[in-house]
Amino acid sequence: VTSSVLAVDHAWLGGEDLAPNVRFTISEGRIESIEAADGRGADSIAGIAFPGLVSAHSHAFHRALRGRTHRIGGDFWAWRNPMYELAGRLTPDRYEALAAAVFGEMLRAGITTVGEFHYVHHRPDGTPYEDPNAMQGALLAAADRTGIRITLLDTLYLTADVDGSALAPEQRRFSDGTSAAWSSRVRALAGSVTSERAKVGVAAHSVRAVPGHDLEVVFRLSDELVCPLHIHVSEQPAENEACLAAHQMTPVAWLEDHGLLVSRTTLVHATHTTEADRDLIARSGAGVCLCPTTEADLGDGTGPASEYRALGVPLSLGSDSNAVVDILEEARRVEHHDRLRLRRRGVHSPAALLRSATFEGARALGWDSGRLEPGALADIVVVDPEHLDLSGFDLVNGVATLVMAATRASVTHVLVGGETVLSPGGSSLPDEAAIGGAIERAWR
Ligand SMILES: [Zn+2]
Numbered sequence: 001v002t003s004s005v006l007a008v009d010h011a012w013l014g015g016e017d018l019a020p021n022v023r024f025t026i027s028e029g030r031i032e033s034i035e036a037a038d039g040r041g042a043d044s045i046a047g048i049a050f051p052g053l054v055s056a057h058s059h060a061f062h063r064a065l066r067g068r069t070h071r072i073g074g075d076f077w078a079w080r081n082p083m084y085e086l087a088g089r090l091t092p093d094r095y096e097a098l099a100a101a102v103f104g105e106m107l108r109a110g111i112t113t114v115g116e117f118h119y120v121h122h123r124p125d126g127t128p129y130e131d132p133n134a135m136q137g138a139l140l141a142a143a144d145r146t147g148i149r150i151t152l153l154d155t156l157y158l159t160a161d162v163d164g165s166a167l168a169p170e171q172r173r174f175s176d177g178t179s180a181a182w183s184s185r186v187r188a189l190a191g192s193v194t195s196e197r198a199k200v201g202v203a204a205h206s207v208r209a210v211p212g213h214d215l216e217v218v219f220r221l222s223d224e225l226v227c228p229l230h231i232h233v234s235e236q237p238a239e240n241e242a243c244l245a246a247h248q249m250t251p252v253a254w255l256e257d258h259g260l261l262v263s264r265t266t267l268v269h270a271t272h273t274t275e276a277d278r279d280l281i282a283r284s285g286a287g288v289c290l291c292p293t294t295e296a297d298l299g300d301g302t303g304p305a306s307e308y309r310a311l312g313v314p315l316s317l318g319s320d321s322n323a324v325v326d327i328l329e330e331a332r333r334v335e336h337h338d339r340l341r342l343r344r345r346g347v348h349s350p351a352a353l354l355r356s357a358t359f360e361g362a363r364a365l366g367w368d369s370g371r372l373e374p375g376a377l378a379d380i381v382v383v384d385p386e387h388l389d390l391s392g393f394d395l396v397n398g399v400a401t402l403v404m405a406a407t408r409a410s411v412t413h414v415l416v417g418g419e420t421v422l423s424p425g426g427s428s429l430p431d432e433a434a435i436g437g438a439i440e441r442a443w444r
Contacts, residue, residue, distance in 0.1 A: 004418060007041045007380060010398065012050040013372050014359075016351050018398035026378040029049045029196070029417035033374055039288040041113065045382055047412055048402065050354065051370045052112025052149075053327035054361025057230070057268050057289045057318025059117055060099040060139065061090060064439045066323050076236050076298045084170040086442065087120050092134040094122070094442050099142035101109040101438035104430035105325050107148055109408030110381035112416045114148055115289075115318065117203055117230060117268070119155040119174045120394060121185075126172035133189045146329030146429060147421045148381065151365035153230050154186045155203040156218055162208050162242040174205070179217035184315050190225050199366055201228040204260075206235075207243055207251045215258045228264050228366045230289070231255065234277070234301050252277035261286050266316065266364040271295060271303040278304065282311035287364050290356075292333035294320035302337040306347045316361040326408045331357040335404075350400040357403075382413035 004026050005270035011022040013034070021037040021044065025168055062083065065422055069082050090098075099116075121135055122128050131137065136152060143150035157174035160167050167175055176182035190200040202225065204210040204218045210231075222229040233251045234240055243251045255261055263285030270281070270288045281288065288308050295303065298321070308315055318328040324330075331353040338347040355370075362370030362379075369377035383402070385393035394401050414422035421427060430438070 002028065003032060003079075005043070006049070006380060007044040008049040009040060009044055009046050010395075011372060012048065012049040012402065014099045014351070014353060014355070016349070016399060017174070017184070018048060018082075018395065024049075024372070024378070024380065025347060026418040029378055031374055031376050033377050034372065045340050045413065046385050046386070047382035048374070049239045049281045049380055049382045050402070051358040051372055052381050052414070052416065053357050054113045054115075054316065054365065054370055055106060055111050055319040055327055056115040056266065056316040056361040057117055057291055057320050058114050058322060058366045059320065060102040061086060061095065061120065061442065062132045062320070063102045063105070063322040063325070064098060064442045070133045075248065076300060077238070077299055087173070088124050088170055089442060089444075090120055092129065092138040095135060096138035096142050097438040099139050100145050101430045101435040102325070103142055103146040103148040103436060107146055107414055107416075107421050107429055108317070108411070108427075109327070110383075110411040110414055111319070111324050111327055112149055112379040112381065112414060113151070113362060113365060113367055113369065114143070115151045115153055115201070115230065117153045117155055117363070119157045119205055122173045122362065125172050126175055126177070132185050132190070136189050140193065140195070140198055143198060145196070147416050149367060149369070149416055151199045151201045151228060151367070152189075153201045153203040153228070154189060155205050156182045156214060157205040157209045158214060159209055159211060159398055162239070162246040164211055177430065179214040183217060183221050186221060187225075199227065200225065201230065201366060203230040206232040206239065207254055212254070212258050214259055215255065219258070219260050221407070222264060228266060228364060229260065230266045230268055230364075233259070233270050234272045237272050240272055244384060248426065250274060250277055252280055256284070257411035263389050268318065269295065269300065269303065271301050273304065278307055278311060278313070281308070282313050287314035287360065289316045289318050289364060290334055291318040292337055293324040294318075296333070297321060297323045298305065302341045305334050306338045309348060309352065314363065315356045316364040317356050322381065327357045328403065328406050331403055350403045353403045354399060360365065361372060376420035378415055380413075380415040381411055383410040383414045
């Protein structure tokens with residue numbers, strides 16, 4: 001058995017303070033032991049280690065929209081037009097290159113695990129590729145190539161709105177036609193995964209895209225595969241209004257009515273929820289994934305994060321549209337959005353925000369990581385306290401300084417399953433030119 005040692009000047013081991021002079025012994029991809037030394041070791045990295053960051057909600061291809069959707073103005077619904085145009089141009093080859101570029105960017109930002117909420121399944125006219133899992137395979141290959149840990153959330157998408165209306169032509173490639181066809185394709189996909197760093201989970205796109213009885217099919221498949229279940233919910237008030245008109249229930253109550261609110265469920269956004277919705281979520285043990293930079297970018301509104309926190313709802317974070325790929329930025333935006341909304345400061349504890357950025361994301365995606373403890377997967381990030389982001393680093397306020405000031409630019413080392421994928425010595429991750437090239441080809 002080969003083991004390795006990572007020694008750092010400081011580490012966040014889960015509490016309100018940083019621990020000094022920490023040595024991690026890593027064996028077979030997991031943290032075997034953690035020792036605190038009296039003094040600094042000669043091999044110690046002059047940095048602060050914390051668990052690998054987790055983006056629990058991503059649509060990798062949206063990265064190619066970055067900066068290109070502002071001119072059109074409008075709202076969330078208008079933004080979907082260029083998004084659909086881009087989705088229409090993807091092929092398995094283009095998508096593999098684009099996703100590898102995005103996953104590489106994520107790793108360079110200290111994101112060691114991604115939850116890829118994936119719905120671009122078939123040919124543009126909706127007919128399957130020769131291999132019906134060609135697009136899904138492209139994403140898994142991209143993850144494998146870069147070394148990121150992935151939960152591929154294969155997403156059921158059947159209708160255009162809550163009233164069951166038929167898909168628009170540009171949505172056809174998202175659909176398997178029936179939830180039964182989707183189930184058998186996802187079963188085959190799950191059975192084909194060989195990488196230790198990949199898992200298949202399931203998702204329903206939203207209450208707009210999946211009728212009630214099909215939501216139950218999604219639930220049954222998550223039960224059968226023992227995997228996470230994710231769904232977009234109440235991102236926009238219009239979804240709530242349409243759901244109330246069609247079912248006389250809010251989207252959250254509709255999900256509860258169909259048995260989907262359980263502890264392995266993650267509700268993405270949950271921005272426009274009622275107090276009754278939040279009580280239902282809290283009682284069920286389901287989590288909420290907040291995506292503050294995307295919610296700001298799309299003009300969704302600011303969600304009730306502090307209300308969820310007070311109810312004990314697990315809160316994870318997602319880079320979602322990847323307009324910004326920086327989970328530390330998502331963490332501080334949760335606090336910032338609540339400061340703007342509630343006009344007070346210090347709403348969330350720094351440790352709770354860092355836990356959302358790490359452990360809660362890993363939990364939402366079904367991984368035993370996001371914590372620096374013996375037995376956990378050795379997904380570890382190190383930041384440089386002398387980087388411009390952090391210079392003058394205040395050790396007394398170490399965790400707060402980390403959450404409120406560090407960015408992806410201060411990341412120096414990234415380990416996934418104990419394997420170094422980024423260090424000052426270099427990396428084989430896609431560089432800026434490769435990312436630019438993949439985006440250019442995606443639009444061609
Ligand atoms: Zn999303």
